[in-house]
Amino acid sequence: MAIDQEKVLKNSKVMITGGLGFIGSTLAHRLVQFGSEVLIVDSLLPDYGGNLFNVDGIKERVKINIADVRDGPGMDYLVKGQDFIFNLAGTLSHIDSMADPYTDLEINCRSQLTILEACRKNNPGVKIVFSGTRGQYGRAQYLPVDEKHPMCPTDVNGINNMAGEWYHILYNNVYGIRATSLRLTNTFGPRHQMKHAKQGFLNWFVRMAIEGKEVPIYGDGSQKRDFNYVDDVVDALILAAATDKTNGEVYNIGSGKPVSVLDTLKAIIGVTGSGSYRLIDFPDDKKKIEVGDYYADYSKFSGITGWRPKTDFMEGLRKTVRYYEKNREKYW
Numbered sequence: 001m002a003i004d005q006e007k008v009l010k011n012s013k014v015m016i017t018g019g020l021g022f023i024g025s026t027l028a029h030r031l032v033q034f035g036s037e038v039l040i041v042d043s044l045l046p047d048y049g050g051n052l053f054n055v056d057g058i059k060e061r062v063k064i065n066i067a068d069v070r071d072g073p074g075m076d077y078l079v080k081g082q083d084f085i086f087n088l089a090g091t092l093s094h095i096d097s098m099a100d101p102y103t104d105l106e107i108n109c110r111s112q113l114t115i116l117e118a119c120r121k122n123n124p125g126v127k128i129v130f131s132g133t134r135g136q137y138g139r140a141q142y143l144p145v146d147e148k149h150p151m152c153p154t155d156v157n158g159i160n161n162m163a164g165e166w167y168h169i170l171y172n173n174v175y176g177i178r179a180t181s182l183r184l185t186n187t188f189g190p191r192h193q194m195k196h197a198k199q200g201f202l203n204w205f206v207r208m209a210i211e212g213k214e215v216p217i218y219g220d221g222s223q224k225r226d227f228n229y230v231d232d233v234v235d236a237l238i239l240a241a242a243t244d245k246t247n248g249e250v251y252n253i254g255s256g257k258p259v260s261v262l263d264t265l266k267a268i269i270g271v272t273g274s275g276s277y278r279l280i281d282f283p284d285d286k287k288k289i290e291v292g293d294y295y296a297d298y299s300k301f302s303g304i305t306g307w308r309p310k311t312d313f314m315e316g317l318r319k320t321v322r323y324y325e326k327n328r329e330k331y332w
Helices: 007-009 022-034 072-078 096-100 099-123 156-175 201-210 230-242 261-272 299-305 313-331
Strands: 013-017 037-042 063-066 083-088 127-133 176-185 186-188 215-220 227-229 249-251 275-282
Touching: 007 022, 007 230, 013 022, 022 037, 022 230, 022 313, 083 099, 083 230, 096 099, 096 156, 096 201, 099 127, 099 156, 127 156, 127 230, 156 176, 176 230, 186 201, 186 230, 186 313, 201 215, 201 261, 201 275, 215 261, 227 230, 227 313, 249 299, 261 275, 261 313
Parallel strands: 013 037, 013 083, 037 063, 083 127, 127 176, 176 249, 186 227, 215 275
Antiparallel strands: none
């Protein structure tokens, strides 16, 4: 039986941490369409992706609270009365996590405990959906990667996201706070930050190509990745929230159609009509944490919810490029 997302979320109170960021703001747009009462919580820390333009068109229909998820008293207040929490706040930079591991620890571990403790004390009936990451697995021992694959992160960020995820599962199992985690892969699309390449390379390639620049490709570019367009990821998040069958479980999200890094850039250049590339050797700091090929088996999640990605890779690229060509001054 298909899950009626709109019926479950309509008129519900929903909190989105990291809600001014890429995925969170796209989720907010969808929930507003459903008639949800949306509270966006975001710290707007520089370089993390929060952008008030991301809620252009719905700003008057959501509540926005500029707050840090590490703030215990603040979270104690904000979680009260929420039916659902989409916990998307966190850092994604592999390089930054190695250069500044303590900040990564604070945001990806302490903040998760702060939110969960706030819920335990003030709203134990809430349902939480956490956004995990493919980085938790490290280098793939087999492909496609399923949820039984060992988790051997190659960087601090992967370790801290792994811990953040399991805090949620622990609180589900011990305290009955309904929680699930989706391990996301390379999400792309509109509303992504475009100031640096630390949160994923595809959107940075889009910026470089739009500007007609030469893009450096590490190695031979044959490393394979799977990509999900942001609308499909939002579908997955909502489906995970809308059924209690997901409680206490972790799921991979993927596309089933891996593309090499080099072919990704060639596709972007084809859509933008500009840009070029050059193959270069891996820098030492990046080579040590490079995971090689990664693509996910998402059949476990599909079997529970019926979710499948709907947006073709090239269609998603065209939508992404058009968005930034129109709105580049809001993101550059």
